[in-house]
Amino acid sequence: MIETDISNIWGSIDFSKLMSMEERLREAHASLADGTGAGNDFLGWYHLPSGTTEAELDAIAAAAKKIRKESQALVVIGIGGSYLGARAAIEFLNGTMHNESDPMKIYFAGNHLSTRALNDLADRLENVDFSINIVSKSGSTMETAVAARMFRWLLNRKYGVEKAKERIYVTTDPYKGKLRTLTQEEGYTNFPIPSNVGGRYSVFTACGLLPMAVAGIDIRAVMAGARKAEQELDVRSMENPAWLYAAARNMLYENGKKIEILCSYEPDFEYVGRWWQQLFGESEGKDGKGIFPACLQFTTDLHSMGQLIQQGERNMFETVVRFVPSGRELSIEIDWKNIDDLNYLAGKTVGYVEENAYEGVLQAHVDGGVPVIVLKCGEMNARTLGYMMYFFQLSCGISAYTLGVNPFNQPGVEDYKRNMMTNLGR
Ligand code: PA5
Numbered sequence: 306m307i308e309t310d311i312s313n314i315w316g317s318i319d320f321s322k323l324m325s326m327e328e329r330l331r332e333a334h335a336s337l338a339d340g341t342g343a344g345n346d347f348l349g350w351y352h353l354p355s356g357t358t359e360a361e362l363d364a365i366a367a368a369a370k371k372i373r374k375e376s377q378a379l380v381v382i383g384i385g386g387s388y389l390g391a392r393a394a395i396e397f398l399n400g401t402m403h404n405e406s407d408p409m410k411i412y413f414a415g416n417h418l419s420t421r422a423l424n425d426l427a428d429r430l431e432n433v434d435f436s437i438n439i440v441s442k443s444g445s446t447m448e449t450a451v452a453a454r455m456f457r458w459l460l461n462r463k464y465g466v467e468k469a470k471e472r473i474y475v476t477t478d479p480y481k482g483k484l485r486t487l488t489q490e491e492g493y494t495n496f497p498i499p500s501n502v503g504g505r506y507s508v509f510t511a512c513g514l515l516p517m518a519v520a521g522i523d524i525r526a527v528m529a530g531a532r533k534a535e536q537e538l539d540v541r542s543m544e545n546p547a548w549l550y551a552a553a554r555n556m557l558y559e560n561g562k563k564i565e566i567l568c569s570y571e572p573d574f575e576y577v578g579r580w581w582q583q584l585f586g587e588s589e590g591k592d593g594k595g596i597f598p599a600c601l602q603f604t605t606d607l608h609s610m611g612q613l614i615q616q617g618e619r620n621m622f623e624t625v626v627r628f629v630p631s632g633r634e635l636s637i638e639i640d641w642k643n644i645d646d647l648n649y650l651a652g653k654t655v656g657y658v659e660e661n662a663y664e665g666v667l668q669a670h671v672d673g674g675v676p677v678i679v680l681k682c683g684e685m686n687a688r689t690l691g692y693m694m695y696f697f698q699l700s701c702g703i704s705a706y707t708l709g710v711n712p713f714n715q716p717g718v719e720d721y722k723r724n725m726m727t728n729l730g731r
Pocket residue numbers: 384385386387440441442443444445446449503504505506583587715
């Protein structure tokens with residue numbers, strides 16, 4: 306369901322070198338599948354699509370139904386892996402402007418420390434019935450904890466303590482952490498992020514699925530796509546598109562391409578890009594190694610970053626995510642005055658213009674010394690999303706092991722937290 310097209314990278318690497326990576330990739334894949342590599346206590350994501358039961362999905366769907374019945378808005382409170390997957394899915398499937406059209410509003414908080422943004426959201430909720438979903442694996446992340454306390458307080462004030470409890474949903478580690486203790490103490494409805502699933506690999510747990518279900522997304526279709534990927538991408542050869550992607554990016558990195566630009570021509574893809582950015586950045590960026598993952602939106606960013614990509618330092622490559630056009634076409638009308646000189650396109654579609662832009666950009670960037678990997682992903686729907694996210698998780702695990710790093714820890718993130726805690730007098 307995903308095709309990795311590497312026909313536009315040969316100017317930078319040669320075929321035999323790429324093929325010589327086969328053994329390293331086989332070992333990396335085996336380390337993931339057999340649980341023999343570094344960080345192997347965080348491999349729960351690997352079989353999540355096939356391992357998630359109907360009963361688990363039913364429980365998520367039932368909670369989502371209750372939230373939709375009782376509330377006009379859900380505030381998802383989490384940061385990093387505890388919100389990016391959900392937001393990515395909702396924007397990818399329901400559009401970036403989903404809150405303008407959907408009766409059920411989904412807001413995100415706890416992913417910053419902005420007083421202005423928190424106050425703005427609180428004001429918006431003043432006359433709205435709302436519920437909250439606090440999402441934190443560790444249960445002690447500052448941004449999430451501060452926002453959770455604020456919105457719990459708002460709920461208490463609005464509904465009274467006992468009624469407020471019915472509007473608080475928690476997704477956290479099933480056994481430990483302050484949020485787990487709070488949940489038990491207060492009796493909140495809760496869902497687990499299994500102990501062996503790390504934040505950025507948790508989109509197929511309730512962490513991603515509950516907000517998706519509240520947004521009206523068919524979570525079974527998402528999981529069906531992910532399950533298909535789990536099965537199809539188990540192939541242990543270069544025919545595996547996840548291997549090809551992992552191999553190509555590692556080879557390009559070894560050849561001096563230190564930045565990967567992930568781009569699509571779909572504005573609704575933006576948060577999938579941010580999710581991907583965290584997945585690869587936090588998984589690979591350690592031990593003095595790692596590709597810098599940058600997410601751009603085309604054609605938008607061609608008008609801001611296009612110059613740098615075309616003629617700046619030749620230290621980058623591009624991964625373009627392509628989707629099959631949706632059935633709904635948009636034609637360019639004829640205008641008899643033709644002052645804008647666009648009549649040569651009259652009767653053509655916007656999709657036709659986009660396709661030509663894509664071909665033109667690809668050729669220009671390749672000619673300019675930027676190798677381009679193309680990931681052909683099919684239609685923009687729930688199955689594709691599930692498949693694509695699993696594809697990226699698997700590619701990331703294989704790529705990181707090939708690079709020689711543990712994909713499942715993030716020791717560097719603790720440094721800023723330590724300083725912040727010291728400054729706060731903790
Ligand atoms: O991938 C990760 O582990 C991180 O990005 C976490 O998801 C993020 O730091 C939030 O952590 P927590 O869910 O513990 O609040």
